[in-house]
Amino acid sequence: MTRFSKLLFSLPGLLALVAASMAPAQTPAVPSMSQNPPLISIGQVTLNAGAAFAGSNEPIRSGLVWRIYEDRGDTAQPVIAARSSSPAPSFTLSPGNYIIHVAYGFASASKRISIQRGNLNERLVINAGALQLKGAVGGSPIPANRLAFSVYVPEAQNSEGRLVIADAKANDMLRLPEGTYHVVSTYGDANAIMRSDLKVESGRVTEATLNHRAATVTLKLVASAGGEAFAGTAFSVLTPGGDVIREAIGAFPSVTLAEGEYVLIARHEGKVHTREFKIESGLDRDIEVLATR
16 A cells, blocks of 8 residues: 555544544533522622521511621721522622621611621521501491591600601501500591500500591581582581681592591581581481571
8 A cells, every 4th residue: 555545544533633632522411400400609608697586586587688898997987798588598609708687577686797708697686576456336337448547656746756657557567676666547537536555565466446436427518407508618517615626628428537526617608607517426417407597
């Protein structure tokens, strides 16, 4: 065999060798994500967080908001690194110093931590409970859309206290630090108001129903008893001492008033008509003013 024939003979093998070297390498099979936890980049660490009620040490399973801040010292503005509303979140962070903060409604807890390697488990303790409020008149529940609650923290120099929550609705879960609170319940938009001091205990929901002594009345100016109401009438409801409680304009506006005695003034087409009336708790009715000539 000549030197040239040897070269031709070896050429196919040489081409096969070059093609094999240029082919992409086979990628090994990767397990599915459903079978393995997500991979963490080299140099990162995992922070597993949880919260519990003070006293009982019972885990808090809802209503939590977590924030992780970079700890840059007391004088520097903290920068948020992560957040979550899960009851037991896991955060993937770079090594460093952090402030872990958890809020449970108006209660909270925080802690400075340093994480450098591996996994870190942190459980914060919150001294908090909750209020759940309702209203009733004579044992009959008041519709939630007719009620509003304000919650105050008692203060030594303030008989009512410092406002914490305004315009809370019935059945709302009001999460608060453990302590005693002054609650004001307003039924309607006039003077039907009830007050109560309630205690919040850590890990417990305090349910309370505030009983109002009030009624809802419909105001009418009529030519005769049971007659058709005059449209565009301006009404004013006053106490016997002359304090204005409620004003309204219309043919038959409704107003919810606390139990007691009142004076009703109706103004229509330049004339003024008056009537005294009494509110009895739970007795909803029409209050008619006769239009005199």
